């Protein structure tokens with residue numbers, strides 16, 4: 352229950368509203384708002400969608416965007432110089448460099464991924480921005496880079512599923528852990544145990560919509576409205592109220608991305 356009777360609101364800290372599976376973004380946003388999800392961080396994945404996320408943010412006050420090159424989408428085009436230029440041009444409204452990261456389960460060699468990651472970590476440092484990180488089978492090599500670059504503004508490890516030790520190392524470096532639909536599965540005991548030993552101030556809520564469907568929604572398009580369901584599970588793990596989860600994770604998100612200062 353919410354004692355003050357103020358509406359409970361959430362932020363989806365990671366959703367891909369520009370993806371073509373969302374043919375009607377306005378209605379996705381309207382439905383999310385009905386479930387208390389009032390703000391949205393939309394990261395990009397490579398040069399093909401930079402303009403799309405920028406345009407979405409321009410069109411909707413509730414949407415904020417990030418620019419970056421995801422390890423799945425490294426290419427030979429000169430994306431990085433272009434990214435640097437765009438970041439310069441839009442740094443007043445840009446909330447993060449992302450999504451960027453490392454993936455140990457894809458064909459692209461880690462050495463290639465590292466070159467692109469390092470460039471983007473430098474860029475985040477230059478523009479005093481946090482980073483949105485994708486990491487899969489690569490938490491330790493990512494930690495190594497983050498220790499070298501020591502970003503003052505930290506960032507988020509999106510879709511976190513690592514160990515408690517790794518969680519604490521990221522948190523020490525000023526990072527939050529992005530928690531999404533994975534936590535709603537009964538088999539997700541590892542992440543639940545990890546979270547129960549951390550603090551609510553360490554996490555951000557996210558859906559990664561349209562991907563990463565929740566338990567009992569397999570095969571469906573994931574949408575930001577589901578943040579409310581993820582928050583419910585988080586409230587159970589932390590043995591606290593839904594409003595407590597909403598307030599603390601909203602504050603975490605606003606602080607990491609400085610949403611109040613963005614235009």
Ligand SMILES: [Zn+2]
Nearest residue numbers: 365367450559
């Ligand atoms: Zn994503």
